[in-house]
Amino acid sequence: DTGVSQNPRHKITKRGQNVTFRCDPISEHNRLYWYRQTLGQGPEFLTYFQNEAQLEKSRLLSDRFSAERPKGSFSTLEIQRTEQGDSAMYLCASTGETGVTQYFGPGTRLLVL
């Protein structure tokens, strides 16, 4: 399977802990997007990378959130000092340089207790 992969698929943590998620895009896709989806809502844009450059960040991405894509391949999303309001599905998507279709991974479901 050469689709977008995300790990872990599920994460349960206690409030105040740090968590890190990983996204592996489709091979050679140079654009990578992070979205957050809460129950009963559509995904909301968080940030996107073109290669290793983080080109846009949403206002939703507070200073407790940081995303990286160090070599322009996989990306990580870290949440520091988690809060219960961070509980959501975190989705990653990728697309090629000349394409517009965003292919989504299965998501990481975070539950903050």
Next chain:
Amino acid sequence: GENVEQHPSTLSVQEGDSAVIKCTYSDSASNYFPWYKQELGKGPQLIIDIRSNVGEKKDQRIAVTLNKTAKHFSLHITETQPEDSAVYFCAASISWGSNQGGKLIFGQGTELSVKP
């Protein structure tokens, strides 16, 4: 910024009937409109998309129409089957012909239930 409204929030149809989901968008610069299907516990899966230079696109039982003047676009599913039951999301973006990155702005979703 862009805002996308989607209706209805839930839709129940009998197997074999047609289903229509409607979306409106606010930013006239949006030029790409995908539709995604999301099953429980899974990521969104693209089912069809349309660019602003086209008014209609069809793929087997699925069709999408776009009215740029009214800023409306709709998803039409004919001959619905139980396996069509899922949550459907519309989205809008400025994805081509510019360097604006193509972030998707999603509607709130429609839960479609197809009863056998």
